[in-house]
Amino acid sequence: KQEVTQIPAALSVPEGENLVLNCSFTDSAIYNLQWFRQDPGKGLTSLLLIQSSQREQTSGRLNASLDKSSGRSTLYIAASQPGDSATYLCAAISSNTGKLIFGQGTTLQVKP
Amino acid sequence: NAGVTQTPKFQVLKTGQSMTLQCAQDMNHEYMSWYRQDPGMGLRLIHYSVGAGITDQGEVPNGYNVSRSTTEDFPLRLLSAAPSQTSVYFCASRRIPGTQETQYFGPGTRLLVL
Numbered sequence: 374k375q376e377v378t379q380i381p382a383a384l385s386v387p388e389g390e391n392l393v394l395n396c397s398f399t400d401s402a403i404y405n406l407q408w409f410r411q412d413p414g415k416g417l418t419s420l421l422l423i424q425s426s427q428r429e430q431t432s433g434r435l436n437a438s439l440d441k442s443s444g445r446s447t448l449y450i451a452a453s454q455p456g457d458s459a460t461y462l463c464a465a466i467s468s469n470t471g472k473l474i475f476g477q478g479t480t481l482q483v484k485p
Numbered sequence: 486n487a488g489v490t491q492t493p494k495f496q497v498l499k500t501g502q503s504m505t506l507q508c509a510q511d512m513n514h515e516y517m518s519w520y521r522q523d524p525g526m527g528l529r530l531i532h533y534s535v536g537a538g539i540t541d542q543g544e545v546p547n548g549y550n551v552s553r554s555t556t557e558d559f560p561l562r563l564l565s566a567a568p569s570q571t572s573v574y575f576c577a578s579r580r581i582p583g584t585q586e587t588q589y590f591g592p593g594t595r596l597l598v599l
Binding site for chain 1: 526528589
């Protein structure tokens, strides 16, 4: 059974700091891994999708990496801004079941 | 495209009442799914569908029914609401099941069962 874990559960940093969010998964048989952003009281917005054959994806100040052999993904946020404050969720699509399994999320607060 | 839409945005029910949460997408996506989100539990898959007429159970299906009569709609039914079903419900879709495609989420329905 696929399990996805995110560490830390919460993170508070000063504006301008570079930071890394961690995601680990137990089953390496995945189609892809996605990172989502969720603002309070809102739905989920897809940030980056890394296909199983890829090692990383970049979008602006965001860079996500994937290491299937170790069961890990990281989301790197450069030069953090207060507008980056949100909950970040990672999710893996199992290639065995096609189901998207989520981690519990990391709640980020960037202080001005 | 409107994307994935959900109605209602918020609902209060009494224990034992029934209701249907509506979900629709206009992107001709084959794969649709329902999740519930609870504090400290993340998003958990309730039911999913890989196409019209085909549904299957996720992690937490008890107390919920679904049907998929059209590609566009995927309603979630609570037959007899319980306080444990108080949660935020998200509907999601993606183009083709089991492929390397982005999943799109609706804005959510907040349900309170008293």
